[in-house]
Amino acid sequence: MPPAEAHEAQQPLRYDTGTSSSAKAQFESWGRYPTYAANVIPLHWQGDFPAVAQNLHNGILPVGLGRSYGDVCLLKDGNLLATPGMNRIIAFDRETGLLTAEAGISLAQILDFAVPRGFFLPVTPGTKYVTLGGAIANDIHGKNHHVAGTFGRHVTEFEIVRSDGSFYYCSPTKNPEFYAMTIGGLGLTGLIRWATLQLKPIVSRMIDYEGIQFHGIDEFLALTEASKEIEYTVSWVDCTSTGKNFCRGIFMQGDHSTKRAPLKTSPDPKLVFPIDAPGFALNHLSVAAFNTLYFHKQMSKRQVSLVDYEPFFYPLDKVLRWNRMYGKRGLLQFQYAIPWNNAREGTVAILKEVAKSGLASFLAVLKAFGDVPSPGVMSFPKPGLTLALDFPIKPDKSFPLFERLADMTLEFGGRLYPAKDAAMTAAQFQAFYPDWQQLARFRDPMITSSFWERVTGDQPSL
């Protein structure tokens, strides 16, 4: 059995216990905020949609494994078309590494299939528990953005089906406008039925890893400049420290090992975060202590090792349901991309604002985006710096801080990432994504999301 599949039983779009006998239930995304009631319609076959959506009186939204943090994967009082049951492989070419699969297949399932055959994902996010369709709809990026661009760049073709039964085969040359609007289109252009992904060859599971401590943004930028030829780069930043430790961190870089080694499938993860942590568990002191320990865990300035791809790419996947660490109130994610001309200044200003607020960010990830363009019109990354933070939700403090940070992002010419957002305003979104009205035109009239309604005021037209 592909081991990852068993764990998608850990449905992040989870039913709350004690709901009625209908399929209507409370749903939360990975950030656990917000939580909305919705009706779930599981899809198992490519032909299920749009037949299952006949006679529905409110909007629909195709969803995958619910790993988006905010509300792009939620639809209040609507119908969620759950795609993970649609996970068959349609074709695989062992010479070229082209994989065609139904859109509900997860990246974990793709890895279980591809790694023993000597192939790897062209781009992977920090969790493998996302679906192929979700990766396209959010045009996700990874540690190799500076050389490989976004996920959508490696999707050679796909098919979308719309609620009126029409379907479009999409590629850069066939229906190019649907292709460009669907990549990063937040699932709104229609259900992605299947897609073809260009995998890349590997000869080992292992990554040649190097971790380098840095102090301050200039050291980080110098390391970024020096690692342009390295495939994967990302940094962890301590955003609780001020003064001489301000913007200290660890620069992590790696390449696929070129030394042949057995290509086994990954073992099953065993740990599940058992309970919802109490609200006070993550506070400024505990996070600062963690950050200091983490920084010094690496004893030397430079550390070189050969590591398996699992801990390198997916350190948090080892603990299923790790989002419970943030307690029932959940977490707010904040991720910006600021273009190079303002990247240094903007990053320093925002990190200072975060440190000043005293609101601890447990995970802070800093990376340079490259200039490989995405085929997606609404794609998030652009050349410059990206910083991802997450904050435990403290109702009266988190949202004002968040709004301030979003305004600063706008002033520095940047934008926020819809897949990680639960709080940007309509005005902010429309300024971040001036092409949003184009997506509005290509949207399937029955499909919408709580995110889309929040940032556009658009309602499903039924």
Add this chain to the structure above:
Amino acid sequence: MNQNQTESNTPAHRRILVLGATSGIAEATCRIWASQGASLFLVARNAEKLAAVAADLRARGASFVDTAVADLDNTEHHPALLAHAVNTLAGLDVAYLAHGVLGDQTRAEQDFNTAAHILHTNLMAPVSLVTWLANFFVQRRNGVIAVLSSVAGDRGRKSNYVYGSSKAGLSAFLAGLRNRVDREGVTVLTIKPGPTKTAMTAGMKGSEKFADVNAVAKSIVAAVDKRVDNLYVPLQWQPIMFVIRHIPERVFKKLNL
């Protein structure tokens, strides 16, 4: 397909017939067999779904996959269908019966035709198939017949006794058949899955707590390998059903199960 008889016991050379191959549990089981390199003959009613399953299993490493579209309710077509499958696979090592319907209990309570249809699909059709298969395997003095029954057959309950009685009949039939053919080298495996997350149970109350279909499939593959007689899956259903079978009737009849 020129499989050598002596190799047929290793997973990679197994020839497996799957009836009801588009059912959730069957498909998950076949993915494991495919990754081991087995040869598969798949039967299901819906051509489009069957083609999707077959393509997936080919990609996952099955040595050979062929399919036939058939409505297994038509028992008169069974002998020809089964003979065709055996010819195509050039023999047979495992027959896996996974077709069945949950049916509409509420309607079946009022309408005999609904009840009769459930009994036909879940009991009469498997009896027809298994009779042919058992005699085929007895002649060769080797083979495994693995059949999806259900914990619902262990005791009739008001919520699904029509489905339950079809599975009770099936389990009893298989127990008797095992008693007859086990000594002839033929294994009859009765599989009793508890509620499992599949298309059949999607949207049912409490379905988020149902067993993971891939874990169920893994147990079934292991049971076929070990030539087990009876399998409760997940295993915790064995003690649960022991208790349920032994609740005194005067108590049981008052319960809401």
